[in-house]
Amino acid sequence: MKKVLVLGAGLVVRPLVRYLLDRGFGVTMASRTVSKAQEVLENHPNGKAVAWTVENTAALTSMVRDHDLTVSLLPAAYHILAAKECLASRKPMVTTSYVSPAMRELDAAARERGVLLLNEIGVDPGIDHMSAKKIMDEVEGERGKITSFKSYCGGLPAPEANDNPFGYKFSWSPRGVLVAATNNALYLKNGKKVNTPNARLFKDFHILTVPGLGDFEAYPNRDSLSYIDVYHLKGIRTMYRGTLRNLGWCETMQAVVKLGVLDQTRDDALRGKRWRDLWVKVTDGAEPSRKGAAKRLRLKQSDPVLDRLEWLGLWSDDPLEGDVPAPIDFLSARMQRLMAYREGERDMLILHHEFVAAYPGGKREAITSSMVDFGIAHGDSSMSRTVSLPAAIAVRLILEGKLRLTGVHIPVLKEIYAPVLSELATMNIVCMESRHPLPARGQRPKKR
Numbered sequence: 001m002k003k004v005l006v007l008g009a010g011l012v013v014r015p016l017v018r019y020l021l022d023r024g025f026g027v028t029m030a031s032r033t034v035s036k037a038q039e040v041l042e043n044h045p046n047g048k049a050v051a052w053t054v055e056n057t058a059a060l061t062s063m064v065r066d067h068d069l070t071v072s073l074l075p076a077a078y079h080i081l082a083a084k085e086c087l088a089s090r091k092p093m094v095t096t097s098y099v100s101p102a103m104r105e106l107d108a109a110a111r112e113r114g115v116l117l118l119n120e121i122g123v124d125p126g127i128d129h130m131s132a133k134k135i136m137d138e139v140e141g142e143r144g145k146i147t148s149f150k151s152y153c154g155g156l157p158a159p160e161a162n163d164n165p166f167g168y169k170f171s172w173s174p175r176g177v178l179v180a181a182t183n184n185a186l187y188l189k190n191g192k193k194v195n196t197p198n199a200r201l202f203k204d205f206h207i208l209t210v211p212g213l214g215d216f217e218a219y220p221n222r223d224s225l226s227y228i229d230v231y232h233l234k235g236i237r238t239m240y241r242g243t244l245r246n247l248g249w250c251e252t253m254q255a256v257v258k259l260g261v262l263d264q265t266r267d268d269a270l271r272g273k274r275w276r277d278l279w280v281k282v283t284d285g286a287e288p289s290r291k292g293a294a295k296r297l298r299l300k301q302s303d304p305v306l307d308r309l310e311w312l313g314l315w316s317d318d319p320l321e322g323d324v325p326a327p328i329d330f331l332s333a334r335m336q337r338l339m340a341y342r343e344g345e346r347d348m349l350i351l352h353h354e355f356v357a358a359y360p361g362g363k364r365e366a367i368t369s370s371m372v373d374f375g376i377a378h379g380d381s382s383m384s385r386t387v388s389l390p391a392a393i394a395v396r397l398i399l400e401g402k403l404r405l406t407g408v409h410i411p412v413l414k415e416i417y418a419p420v421l422s423e424l425a426t427m428n429i430v431c432m433e434s435r436h437p438l439p440a441r442g443q444r445p446k447k448r
Helices: 014-022 034-041 057-065 076-089 107-113 127-141 174-180 198-203 226-230 249-259 275-282 290-297 304-312 327-338 382-399 414-426
Strands: 003-007 026-031 047-051 069-072 093-095 116-118 145-157 185-189 192-196 206-210 214-220 238-245 347-358 364-374 407-409 432-438
Touching (some): 014 026, 014 382, 026 034, 026 057, 057 076, 069 382, 076 093, 076 116, 093 382, 107 116, 116 382, 127 347, 127 364, 127 382, 145 214, 174 327, 185 214, 198 214, 198 249, 206 238, 214 249, 238 347, 249 304, 275 327, 304 327, 347 382, 364 382, 382 414
Parallel strands (some): 003 026, 003 069, 026 047, 069 093, 093 116, 116 407, 145 238
Antiparallel strands (some): 145 347, 185 238, 347 364, 364 432
């Protein structure tokens, strides 16, 4: 029996673990909170839960050595720790997170040791890469060229569960969402590079209409330009990867950024304090009230942004909560408590691609690929399924010897994306595609 080590027992892990157990693999879950791992394993005879923290490197070395493959679902900063242990033991690793520069630097060593370090095999990143690359390869096979690519993804409450002022609930790590809000963004628009600093990330948004669901706010996601080479899209004029949220999110998060509540600096003096104390600290003494917030943010007191911030309690007398005494961690704990899914509520995952392709002879066409997936009431969330099932399928392919790559990879090769997308389709996780002709460049559309 092949054995898989899963590091972490967070919100998205259950579908991956159950998939592997149901297919005869042994699974060891290593987590700081053993009870969470035990809840996922449900006393399965091939499952084991062990207590472990990232500081215990000796135990990690032993666990990696004793398993056939490691899945790291730890916070992104710790993937490199697991990857180095996998290299030392010549064992493959799978993670759903973005490839960091430090991870990329392991490519040569991984190839030399015959080890596969597969990253970005979740949903965003993951299914977005795979569904997009499928279409790109098809266009290339038809001697075409992608001239514009826009990709959008968002995990949101299903419409019937969208009942708080933020229009958002957490189906994955709240801190991960907040840290992502501190990233700069870089994309290409009509041949021009657009560099958006994190201080203005939420000002750089536009409205995207998703058929059947309505309007959403879209803002840029990290560095889109880095994927031009990954996707082999040399000469493309528009390259944009964006995040989707419900209306009102961007202007509210822009206020949160401006207030400094996303500061990651640890301050032990904040232990035992209240939100009004943190408010005074991060705003340099602004009055802890709606009036003070309006003045600080230069908003009218009737502005709906203030409704959301007041609902969140940023200047309230409520005590600060969180394991780490830093503003972003206090906010993460607060949002987790106020914006969690209630029992039986469903989440929703939207993935939407828009391409423009040009072909010899002047032919052009618009191609769209869209997926809307809903969580299962009283069951797995859509986020957990779409993040962890692609990784689970990849684990199976690797351990069955059907994926023999070495080095640091993401799922843009057909030998990865084809079998993964095919199996996801059997689980009703599928992108629906459509193609429509466009006027040749320089030609005006015909009037109807």
